[in-house]
Amino acid sequence: MPTTPEALLLGATALHAGFQLTVTTLVYPRLADTPAADWRRVHERHGRTITPLVAVVYAAVLAACGWALADPGPAVVAAASACGLALGTTAARAAPLHGRLADRPDPRLLARLLAVDRVRAVAAVAAVPAALAAAVG
Template identity: 35%
Template sequence: MTLLAVHLALAAAYAGFQWTVRALVYPQMTLVPPEAFPAYERSHQRRVSRVVGPLFAGQAVTTLWLLVDRPAGTPLLPVLASAACLAAVLELTALGAVPQHRRLDRGWDVAVHRRLVHVDTLRALTATGGVAAALWLLLA
């Protein structure tokens, strides 16, 4: 039960973080003067990594633990759903968000920012699915 609670806490913390980035941080990027944007973007990446890294690592540990040594009576389907959500978030991050951030390193670009916001919306929705799966695990 403790593993399931920790897993839920990590999934919820990441989803809350992701919705905050989506609703607050990314929209505010449009207010940064273009000449200051590359430095702002690099600073954003460094600071965000300090928060998201441990959240990704924690979720990876609890997800792998659940896949390898599922507690007795814990149904497999929500474990698989949780793992799928985490895998999708990591894929969206690696193949969608990170390349857009690298482009923004070079300077402000409205189209790149729009793509980043789109990818981030998908990440936030997928992370919310991960919370639902983790809650399902805890309540099953």
């Protein structure tokens, strides 16, 4: 049975949502609770360990969105838009905040990072039902 672009989009959005919810509910709260004395070491380890996973998940999302958008319906556009919001928020807000937090935990910047992360989580989760509608539609 051949894989459709919409089925791939559904799988990629589900993978992304699961990843993002794990980051939002488990990874970032633990990172935010890191004592200042341990911050640099823990933050560097976080970056080293999560970057390859981000690359794989985001590549899957981009590939799926690209394939599905070759012949899009409204549900594909909605799913891809939600994915775009999540990935764009990472590039425009989360990554720069991580850069500013590299040396020390600034409570204001950490609060911003957690808020930005919640936007990514909502967007990633919102993509799933849209992708499901595309896959069954």
